[in-house]
Amino acid sequence: MPFSTSGGCLGPCVYPAVPDGGWGWAIAATFFLVEVCTYGVIKSLGIFLEDLIKDFGESNTRVSWVLSICVFTMTFTAPLSTVLSNRFGFQPVVMTGGFLISLGTITSAFVNSIDEMYITLGLVSGLGYCLAFLPTVTILAQYFDRRRATVTSVASSGESFAMFAFGPALTALKRHIGWRYCLMLIGVLQASVIGCGCLLRPIVIEPQREEPPPIPEKQQQPSPSLKRLQTTYDLDNEQTRTSISSASEDSRGSEDSGVTSLTASSTDMRAVSAAPTETKALMMEWEEQGSASVPPTPLKRLDGEVEVALGDTRRPSRAKLLDFSVLEDPAFICYSLFGLFATLGFFAPPLYVVELSKSRGVEENMAAYMLSIMAVADVCGRLSIGAAMNRLPCRKTLVMLGCVVLLCLVLVAFTMVWEFWGLAVCSALYGFFMGSVGSTHIPMLAEEDVVGVHKMASSVGVYVCIQSFAGLAGPPLGGVLIDATENYGSAFYSCAVGMGLGAVCLALVGPARAATRRRAVGTQGCPSCSPDNTSSQDDEQPDFLEVDLAPDSISPVKQAGSCRDTAGAL
Incomplete structure (x- = not known):
């Protein structure tokens, strides 16, 4: 599809329609690397859980607050990320996020207490994760339409590849250089997000206009x-x-x-x-x-x-920095509650699965492979869900609902299995369905069943902000249950309960959207219910001003030309 650029090689890309490709492929590759440096790192921090407990002499609950504060900061500041992106653009926001991610991770290697890590890895890196991730996934959805689900699923697999590589690699590396130097190396890798931000060129859609054929001078007289x-x-x-x-x-x-x-x-x-x-x-x-x-x-x-008088209304208005009006939409509220409860099961399992495997008799080297098994299955889930949503004739929210229900059952199965192979099967199933849900729950906002693509940029911040409270409570809640029962399997119960409640809320999205549409149709079919009825009688009378402002109104000279054209054709 032809396109033009403005503002240099990194300026906006101008297309006549949504390209479903073009520079969007570069955005997809960028999002892959951002996933590696954000969620891939966050879900691999469980490798250092035992080391932090021993070095700082803290409990599971206290150490798990590091991940909770990081996730909470990442999601709670989502509205800030949305406002900054709409105000300054995606590129400077993501570059700033990359700098904060790297700064927070590197400084975490020099802390002397868990409280200091709450600030470095929790607040600083958490804010950087938000500024880097949300703008990237938002602009990726704008470059694709028909292929959106597939491309987003494939690009988000960077998180899975990171878990697959970081699990065994960091486990072996920390034995030689320690967990502090491992954090420094991760921080250096995360600095690459700064370069990724430069590639997020905004997209501008300018439909091509067909110019009418010129009228001969004779016909214009x-x-x-x-x-x-x-x-x-x-x-x-x-x-x-x-x-x-x-x-x-x-x-x-x-x-x-x-x-x-x-x-x-x-x-x-x-x-x-x-x-x-x-x-x-x-x-x-x-x-x-x-x-x-x-x-x-x-x-x-x-x-x-008249064109001058109406010129302001024809200019595209600036997008809202943050659209809280979506909170009046019942479908969005149900979907946000789904994200709130489901987040309880997003981060706790990768954090505790290694320690759960050790407590069930699996050797430390083999226990680290649970994250790798999750990662491989996660990639398969992301690829499968993209193809399924593009080909299945049912609503995409129903496909996601099926994945959420199965994910809830897998979380319950974690508490019932022992030894390596049972845990490996559960890890594979969890990774598959987690990849299916995790790669699509944010892009799903662009579907008409939720808010639609026209409101996604301003509503994604509100949605992720609502998720933040579950991200804050999830890992500590699991830590409290572990300290109380001395059983790592108890943490998976809270995840299963949250995922089950999320499934109920997700099932209500479709009926809520249908009810909203019925009310809208009923309002349009009842003129007495329309708010326009409150206008004065003078405004309702169709005087000739309204006729003259209609698009089909033409002047006598143009009409004469039209008449002669018709006569000539006859």
């Missing part, structure tokens, strides 16, 4: 009777043009759209709406010439002035 008719209308409606011109100037001076000012002059319009005798005679003469088109309108010379 009006007849003498039409000239007399136009002159008469100009004289008869001088007062009307003056009132509209002044209203247009007033609207431009007050930065108003001009619609109110033009409507206010409707009294003057009705005052001159009765055509004089001379005008009626000319109209009869014009009709006798064989014209079959609509009679000329008296505002022919006002077209330019």
Whole structure:
């Protein structure tokens, strides 16, 4: 698809329609690397859980707060990320996020207490994760339409590859250099997000306009009777043009759209709406010439002035920095509650699965492979869900609902299995369904069943902010259960309960959207229920101003040309 650029090689990409590719492939590769450096690192921090407990002499609950604060900061500051992206653009925001991620991770290697790590890895890196991840996934959804689900699923597999590589690698590396130097190496790798931010070129959609064929000069010459008719209308409606011109100037001076000012002059319009005798005679003469088109309108010379008056309404308004109006949408509320409860099961299992395996008799080296098994299955899940959503004839929210229900059952199975192979099977199933849900729950906002692509950029921050509270409570809740029962399997119960509640809320999204549409149709079908009915009777009367502002209104000269074209064709 052809496109143009402005502002240099890293400026906006201009397309006539959503490209479903183009520079979007570079955005997808960027998102892959951002996933590696954000969620891939977060879900691999469980490798250092035992080391932090021993070095700082803290409990599971205290150490798990590091991940909780990081996730909470990442999600709670999502509205800030949305506001900054809409105000300054995606590129500077993501570059700033990459710097904060690297800074927080590297400084975490020099802390002397778990409280200091709450600040470095929890607050600083958590804010960086938010600024880097959300703008990237948002702009990726804008570059794709038909392939959105597939591309997002494949690009988000960077998280899975990171878990697959980081699990065994960091386990072996920390034995030689310790966990502090491992964090320093991770921080250096995360600095690559700064370069990724430069590639997030904004997209501009400018549909191509087809220019009408030029009209021959002979056909543009009006007849003498039409000239007399136009002159008469100009004289008869001088007062009307003056009132509209002044209203247009007033609207431009007050930065108003001009619609109110033009409507206010409707009294003057009705005052001159009765055509004089001379005008009626000319109209009869014009009709006798064989014209079959609509009679000329008296505002022919006002077209330019009306365009100026209405010019502000035709310009694309700046997108809202943050759209809290989505909280009035029942479907969005149900979907946000799904994200809130489901987040309880997003981060705790990768954090505790290694220690759970050790407590079930699995050797430390083999226990680290549980993360790798999750990662491989996660990739398969992301690829499968993209193909399934594009091909299955049912709603995409129903496909996700099935994955959430199965994920809930797998979390319960973690508490019932022992030894390596049982845990490996559960890890594989968890990774598959977790990849299916994790790669699509944010892009799913672009579907019409939720909010639609036109509101995604401003609503994603609100959605992720609501998720933040579950991200804050999830790992500590699991830590409290582990300290109370001395059983790592108890942490998976809280995850299963949260995922089950999320499934219930997700099932209500479709009925909530259907109810909203029925109310909208009912309001349109009942004129007495419409808020426009509260307007005055004068505004409801279809005077000739409304007719003249219609797109099909044309001047006598243009009508004459049209008549001659028809006659010539016959």
